[in-house]
Amino acid sequence: MNSRTLLALFAIFALLPVGLAAQSHDGALADHQPHLFAAADFDIDPGAVTYSKDIAPILQRSCQNCHWAGGGAPMSLTTYGEVRRYAQRIKDRTAIRDRMGAMPPFFVEKDIGIHEFTNDYSLSDEELALIQAWADNGAPEGDPADMPPPLNFETDGNWVLGEPDLVVLSPDVTMPAIGPDRWGDIGTVPTGLTEDRWVKSVEIREVNDIPADLGTSTVGGRYIFHHMTYTSVGLDENGDAVSGTSTSWPIHEVGRNADIFPDRAGRLLAANSALSLANSHLHSNGRETTGRLEFGFTFFPEGYEPEYTRRGPRLGNGIDIDVAANRGEQEFHSFVTLEEHTKIIAFEPHLHAPGYRMCMEAIWGHNQFTLNCVGYDHNWVKQYIYEDDAAPLLPKGTILHIIGFLDTSEDNANVADARNWAGGGRRSVSNMFIDLGYSVVLTEEQFQTEMAERRAKMTDRNDFDVGCPLCWAPTIMTAGDDDQDTQAAREQQ
Numbered sequence: 001m002n003s004r005t006l007l008a009l010f011a012i013f014a015l016l017p018v019g020l021a022a023q024s025h026d027g028a029l030a031d032h033q034p035h036l037f038a039a040a041d042f043d044i045d046p047g048a049v050t051y052s053k054d055i056a057p058i059l060q061r062s063c064q065n066c067h068w069a070g071g072g073a074p075m076s077l078t079t080y081g082e083v084r085r086y087a088q089r090i091k092d093r094t095a096i097r098d099r100m101g102a103m104p105p106f107f108v109e110k111d112i113g114i115h116e117f118t119n120d121y122s123l124s125d126e127e128l129a130l131i132q133a134w135a136d137n138g139a140p141e142g143d144p145a146d147m148p149p150p151l152n153f154e155t156d157g158n159w160v161l162g163e164p165d166l167v168v169l170s171p172d173v174t175m176p177a178i179g180p181d182r183w184g185d186i187g188t189v190p191t192g193l194t195e196d197r198w199v200k201s202v203e204i205r206e207v208n209d210i211p212a213d214l215g216t217s218t219v220g221g222r223y224i225f226h227h228m229t230y231t232s233v234g235l236d237e238n239g240d241a242v243s244g245t246s247t248s249w250p251i252h253e254v255g256r257n258a259d260i261f262p263d264r265a266g267r268l269l270a271a272n273s274a275l276s277l278a279n280s281h282l283h284s285n286g287r288e289t290t291g292r293l294e295f296g297f298t299f300f301p302e303g304y305e306p307e308y309t310r311r312g313p314r315l316g317n318g319i320d321i322d323v324a325a326n327r328g329e330q331e332f333h334s335f336v337t338l339e340e341h342t343k344i345i346a347f348e349p350h351l352h353a354p355g356y357r358m359c360m361e362a363i364w365g366h367n368q369f370t371l372n373c374v375g376y377d378h379n380w381v382k383q384y385i386y387e388d389d390a391a392p393l394l395p396k397g398t399i400l401h402i403i404g405f406l407d408t409s410e411d412n413a414n415v416a417d418a419r420n421w422a423g424g425g426r427r428s429v430s431n432m433f434i435d436l437g438y439s440v441v442l443t444e445e446q447f448q449t450e451m452a453e454r455r456a457k458m459t460d461r462n463d464f465d466v467g468c469p470l471c472w473a474p475t476i477m478t479a480g481d482d483d484q485d486t487q488a489a490r491e492q493q
Contacts, residue, residue, distance in 0.1 A: 028329055029356045030411040034095035037129035044126075046133035050142025051080050054130050057148050059083065062104045062121040065160060068153050070212035072222050072255070078150065080141045087139035091132050094123055100356055100377035100414060105255065107375030108384060114372055114467050116390035118260055161203050161258050164296030166191065168275055174290040175224045175282055182282040183426070188241065190274045191232070198266035198300045202249060203258035204228070208291030224289045227253040229279035235272050245270070250348075251436060252293065255380040262345055262388050264307040265440050266300050281426070307446065312342045312439030315402045316350070318432040319424045323354055325408055326418045330354075332404040332433045337397065341447035344392040344467075346437040348383040349376050349404070353414040353428045357405035360435065362398050364469045371467060376405075378414055378428060383437065389457070392467035393450055404433040 039046045049055075059067070059077050067077035077083050083090070096102035098109045106122035108115070123131075134140070171187050206223050230252075234245030247268060250259045261267055275295060315334040324330060349358035359373040371392050374384060386392070394400065410418045422431050442450065454471045465471050 029099065029405075029407045030328055030409070032096070032099050034092070035097045035125075035128060036095055036132060037125050039129050039133040042126045042129050044129055044133060046137050049130055049134040049137065050140050050146065051083060051134065052142040052144055053146040054142075055083070055134055056080075058123065058127050058131065060148060060151055062123060064151055064153075068151075070153065070158070074221075080144075084139050084141070087135040091135035094128055094131055097123070097128070098375040100375060100379070100412075102375065102377070105377060105380035105382060106384075107377065107382065109373045109375070112373050113370050114386065114390055114392070116387040118385045118387055119257065158205070159203060159296055161201050161260070161296070161298065164203065165299045166193070166197075166269075166297040168192075168295040168297070170228075170275075170277055170293040170295075172290055172292045173224065173280075173282060174288065175284050177284060177286055177288045179284045181226075181284075181427075182280075184280060185278045186280050188233070188274045188276050190235065190239070191269060193269060193271050193273060195271045197269050197297075197302075198304050198306060199261060199269050199297050200266055200300045201258060201260045201298045203296045204252040205294050205296070206291050207294055208289050210285075210287065210289055210291075221285050223254055224282050224285060224291050225252070225254070225293060226281040226283050227251055228277060228281075228293060231276045231278070232269055232273045233276050234270055235274050241274070241276065245273075246276070250383065250438075253381045255382075257383055259383065260385055262385075262391075263300075264388070265309070265345060266304065266306045268309075269297060269299075308343070308440035308442065310441045312340075312344070312441050313338070313400070314435065314438075315400060316404075316432070316434030317424070318434050321424045321431050321433050323406055323408060323422045323431050325421045326410075328407040328409040328411055330406040330408070332406065333401065334404075334433065334435075335399055335401050337399050338394055340396050341442040341444065342392075342394045342396070342398070342400075342439050343442055343450070344371070344386065344394070344437065344439040346383050346385045347372055347374070348381075348435060348437040349374060349402075350381065350432055350434045350436045351376050351378065351404055351406065352422075352431045353378050353416070354406040354408045354412060354422070354431060355404060355433075356407050356412065358435070359403045359405075361401045361403075362392065362394050362467075362469065363401055364395070364398050367469070368401075369466050369469055386467075389454065390465075390467060393447070393454065393471075394467075395447070395470050398469070402435050406431070406433075 063077055066073040067075060069076050075086065093101065093103040098107045104121055106120065108122065168189055168191055170189060173186060206225050208224060210222055231246045231248050234242040236242050313336045315336055317334055321332065347360055355376045355378060357373065357375050360371045362369045362371055408415055408418055416429055422429065424431055451468060451471050454465055454468050461472055
């Protein structure tokens with residue numbers, strides 16, 4: 001990089017504010033205030049808001065996938081009679097928005113960082129205003145003719161992403177009504193594939209013998225699998241796993257959303273492979289239950305090849321973590337310097353019971369760009385997948401930083417006993433501090449191409465992409481390139 005270009009590059013960043021999009025949200029669990037909105041701010045007549053016209057569509061999009069008679073939630077919310085009795089609770093829980101206990105469980109803080117995610121079922125400010133006006137006005141039903149057609153949860157076998165191309169079943173496991181947690185390997189299951197296939201999405205669900213109409217007071221009460229960490233492995237002619245062929249896949253946890261891989265970065269499920277279910281955690285739920293996991297894979301078309309296959313770094317500390325007893329607002333930090341250009345595909349905070357928030361920021365020079373802050377609830381571990389044209393696009397040399405916020409005080413209802421110190425460990429009463437999201441590394445050509453695509457969507461230099469700190473940087477010239485006049489013209493693009 002010549003001196004002219006270097007000076008221009010630093011000039012651009014000198015004009016950017018330090019700590020752009022810095023954390024404006026009060027992170028303290030005890031001080032968190034509900035997100036309340038006045039109907040008048042959205043030109044809403046509070047007396048005209050009804051269940052049939054305004055509330056039912058919101059519930060169908062963001063709530064009923066869990067809140068139906070056979071779903072994982074403790075109550076059904078598919079009819080006015082069911083919903084009416086919970087009107088005030090719905091108002092209160094949706095107003096939490098981005099902290100543990102919020103419904104729907106999509107905890108991105110909307111006043112900071114990047115806002116574009118795939119399958120974002122969170123509620124807008126206007127939708128919260130509608131719910132709050134409706135509940136405060138007596139929760140009227142309105143005209144049933146205004147109701148949208150009801151959802152049919154049985155037509156697709158309750159696969160959230162639709163019917164998969166391949167379904168692989170784990171062995172059945174039976175847990176007693178009362179007993180200790182079970183950890184460990186439950187076997188290897190062949191996929192049956194005869195050719196390599198690139199995976200577009202994977203969804204995992206538990207199928208068990210708990211009656212659909214059996215009431216439960218917790219989400220976990222409908223399941224026996226707490227989580228499953230698994231890989232795919234190649235098999236030899238004897239059906240044994242071949243060393244060095246392991247491919248990791250995203251974790252399954254109760255309440256976690258399905259995984260959708262971007263068009264440029266599918267993941268390979270190889271021919272003659274098997275799923276190695278080596279790391280399971282099962283628990284008793286008060287009823288002897290037999291269940292299994294079903295792994296639903298959807299493939300890219302035959303002939304597809306991904307642009308990006310190499311994975312980026314992972315941040316966090318799941319081992320030597322020191323969490324003090326009975327103390328709120330504890331912070332933990334992890335840093336990594338990116339050695340290659342990196343595109344972050346998904347952000348997935350993973351803490352344990354004391355965790356309530358995680359932020360991710362990119363440090364470039366003297367600037368700190370807060371990419372996202374999200375709340376955390378260990379009952380609803382979530383992955384946040386960026387829209388492809390909004391995913392953080394970070395140059396090599398960037399310092400990627402995550403901050404975990406933990407609370408072991410009595411303000412945190414997830415903590416079993418506020419008096420206990422905790423270190424790292426796999427149980428929920430122990431702790432982890434990890435970003436389980438994933439990223440890919442880019443070549444120089446791929447990095448420049450993606451930045452050019454971002455710039456083409458911007459109107460001018462005042463249109464800034466917080467996830468792309470170099471998008472407006474001048475083109476880097478090397479010896480033998482165009483003359484200075486051409487270079488200057490490029491820098492004005």
